[in-house]
Each structure stands twice: as structure tokens, then as C-alpha cells.
Amino acid sequence: MCGVVGLYAPGHDVARMAYFGLYALQHRGQESAGIAVSDGASIVCHRQMGLLSSIFDEDILSKLQGYIAVGHTRYSTTGSSAVVNAQPLLEHAPFGDVALAHNGNLTNTDEMRAGLSPITVLQATSDSEVLERLIVEAPGDDMAARIRHVMTRAEGAYSIVMSTENALYAFRDPWGVRPLCYGRNPGGGYMFASESCALATVGAQFIRELDPGEIMWVDGEGLHYEKIAQPKPQALCMFEYIYFARPDSLLDNRSIYMARLEMGRQLAREHPVEADVVMAVPDSAIPGGIGFAQQIGLPYVEGLIKNRYIGRTFISPDQAMRNRGVQLKFNPIVENLRDQRVVVVDDSIVRGTTTPRIIKLLRDAGAREVHVRITSPPIIHPCYLGVDMATHEELIAANLTIPEICEKIGADSLGYLSKEGLLNATGRKRGEMCLGCLTGEYPETYNGPPVQAVAVRH
Numbered sequence: 001m002c003g004v005v006g007l008y009a010p011g012h013d014v015a016r017m018a019y020f021g022l023y024a025l026q027h028r029g030q031e032s033a034g035i036a037v038s039d040g041a042s043i044v045c046h047r048q049m050g051l052l053s054s055i056f057d058e059d060i061l062s063k064l065q066g067y068i069a070v071g072h073t074r075y076s077t078t079g080s081s082a083v084v085n086a087q088p089l090l091e092h093a094p095f096g097d098v099a100l101a102h103n104g105n106l107t108n109t110d111e112m113r114a115g116l117s118p119i120t121v122l123q124a125t126s127d128s129e130v131l132e133r134l135i136v137e138a139p140g141d142d143m144a145a146r147i148r149h150v151m152t153r154a155e156g157a158y159s160i161v162m163s164t165e166n167a168l169y170a171f172r173d174p175w176g177v178r179p180l181c182y183g184r185n186p187g188g189g190y191m192f193a194s195e196s197c198a199l200a201t202v203g204a205q206f207i208r209e210l211d212p213g214e215i216m217w218v219d220g221e222g223l224h225y226e227k228i229a230q231p232k233p234q235a236l237c238m239f240e241y242i243y244f245a246r247p248d249s250l251l252d253n254r255s256i257y258m259a260r261l262e263m264g265r266q267l268a269r270e271h272p273v274e275a276d277v278v279m280a281v282p283d284s285a286i287p288g289g290i291g292f293a294q295q296i297g298l299p300y301v302e303g304l305i306k307n308r309y310i311g312r313t314f315i316s317p318d319q320a321m322r323n324r325g326v327q328l329k330f331n332p333i334v335e336n337l338r339d340q341r342v343v344v345v346d347d348s349i350v351r352g353t354t355t356p357r358i359i360k361l362l363r364d365a366g367a368r369e370v371h372v373r374i375t376s377p378p379i380i381h382p383c384y385l386g387v388d389m390a391t392h393e394e395l396i397a398a399n400l401t402i403p404e405i406c407e408k409i410g411a412d413s414l415g416y417l418s419k420e421g422l423l424n425a426t427g428r429k430r431g432e433m434c435l436g437c438l439t440g441e442y443p444e445t446y447n448g449p450p451v452q453a454v455a456v457r458h
């Protein structure tokens, strides 16, 4: 998971717009970030480890002058967490500068790397650099032809924005695993972003999502688009709906907030329980918690307040603080929990390390019963398409039955949303989304290690 933005807007402060667009996408990656700007003659890039607020200031932004920008905020899956892998990746190609920002994971990186010229020396360790180098080395009279050449060979997930000195390109893999949309800047020009919330933040008007396998570019002649890869079975990551995307974003013209609200309602239909109050683990589970409460007819309360500014700090907690566990992140509202039978709605249980701490926090605050409801089905397989999920051994639902998980996390009861319930809530059909980590059936683009058979006892 990463966030990307691209802007082509002559006469506008594109670096500042990219900065605020990335700010709206900070939830997609907090490891490193960067912005590259072209003034038509060359590209200047600034990238660093850390959060956007710690990387950019007025002085740095004022040095990024031009009319085309690409920006990236990173969450690493392939390639180490080091500044060399921070993006955008700037390449001084024989035909001019190129800056690329990538969200996703290639599944045939080794094969792609083997297609590079023998004299190519890679600086970074990520699949994104391999992609960029291949585009630079690809045959073709123009950049669209080079991209077309690489898109017919690359497998896996890639939603990319890329700048040359005088044009902006955006393209999405033929499976559509990661989102990418575009809109019009009211003052002139266009903007591309991982999520529509980034467009709304800078006042750009959402037009539509890029189709899977589509390339778009903007240059002095305007906007161009072309479907350059054969359509493949659609495989948008269902975790975009459950957890990644911001609730104020649109996917497939469906509000993420409304999809999550419906997941909560459906969860209440599937797993009703006698209780006094419903709460959610902030932030991504809140719409699901509200939906659950609406459907079951119980009050929705705030049971935990999240310390929103802790993010991923580079200061490690000392042992005493570590022992306080999730309290660094959440504080309970005792008045809403004391002597109550509480339903706590969360979006997923992956390894099962955080949930027991949350339940303990609620019990310590006086909750009489804690009933856990999860707005995703059990996660029983790893992800090979860009999400740092866990290995089979670490995935709690791959190794324990639901009653065993319930006991291990210390809940009074536990219920997961069904796969059908999830699909209905998103409005998408089976076969139109990747459900690999729920089913072990990955999109055809997957060609990683053999899928390990898991005996799931529910």
C-alpha cells in the first residue's frame, strides 16, 4: 500500500498541491515520501524518510518550481525501508528526466529484471526501479509506446504516475488491483491520485477512475487516453473497502463510508448479540460500528479515543511504555463502558496481537461483557500483491477455529462477516475483486510461491 499523486497544471503551485494531495493519502504509507517537479527543462526531486510534515517545509517547497508534479507516500513491501527506495524515483534517461511513483507489487520482478540491459546498474532494491528502468530502455518512438511495451509484460499490481520533462503519465495494471483516479483542476490542468479524497482536498473535480489496463497522459495538447492492455479478470483488492481507503473516497463510484456502513449492518444480521452498547475500534471500523448499531437497534458509543498523532514514531517506547501496549494508541472512555455489555466492531484480525489488548483495555475500564464483531471474513492466506499481511504461521485464523480464537483473544463471543456479505456491501460480484487472502484463490496475475493448503476448521 502506498499513495500516489500526479499534477499537470501550468500556472499553479503544483508542488504545494501535490503536498496537500499526499497529506490526504498519508494513511496509505508513513515510511517515506517525496515530490518531483518538472519545469519543462528538468526534474527536481525531494524525498526523505518520515511523515510528510517532517519532510517538507516552505523552503523546500519553494525550490520545487514547475508545472508538472508527481508525489508518493510509501509503505514498503518489496525493497528495504531506506531512503534509496523512497519515491518518486528520478532517472536521468538519454531522452530526458523521468520521475516515477508506484503503488503495488510486481509478481514477476525477477523475469522483468532479466529483461534489463546487462550494463544497467540499479540503485534501489524495489520492483518500482525495475519498472522505471524497463520503461526507459523499452523500444518505442514515444513514451506511450514504451509504457505499452512494459505493460504487456509486467504482472502484478501497479498504479503509477510518471512525469517526463513535459508530460504527465498515469497507468493502471490490467487487473486493477490498486486504485487510481483522475480529476480536473478548476483553475486548469489535471490531477491523478490513488484516492478521490486527495482530489477533493485540493479542490480538483473527480472525473472517474482509470480503467484497468488504461494509460492516460497530459501534455501541451491536452488529455489523451488509451486502453493498451487486454482486459483481465478484475481484481481490485477488497482490503481497499475494508481498511485501506479513506471513508470519504469513492471506489467504483461507491462511497467507501457507505460500503463500510453496510458491512456493519450485514454483520449485525449475521451475528446478532444481546448487549447494551456498540462501539468501534477507531478509525477504519467506525462506519461498520455505526451500521451494526443501527441494524441491531443499540446505542453507538465512543469506547476508545485514538491518539491520532502518534503515527509511526521513530522514537521507540521504553519497556514500561511497551507494557502499556495499545494504551499508547488508545484511551478508553470509562463512562461509556462501565458495567456495560459491549459489542466492539473492528475491521480485521490478522495476527491477533492487538485484539486481546483492546479487549483487556475495555474490561479494565469496567466492561461486563465484550463481544467482538469483525467486518471482514477470516484472513487465512498471505498477500502477494503489495500488502504486508503476515505468513501462514502468523495468521491467527489460518491456525485456530473461531471458538479457539475467541478464547485466545479473551472475548465473550466472536463473529466475522461472511464473504457473500462483504461482496454485497461493496456492490461488486465475486470475480470482480481479489479475495486471495480470504480464499487462497489469487488473481491470475499471481505467480509467486505455490499457495499453501490450509485446513481451516470453523
Ligand code: SF4
Binding pocket: 177, 236, 237, 238, 239, 240, 382, 383, 384, 385, 386, 387, 389, 434, 435, 436, 437, 438
Ligand atoms: S490478497 Fe488480500 S490484501 Fe492482497 S490484494 Fe488480494 S485481497 Fe488485497
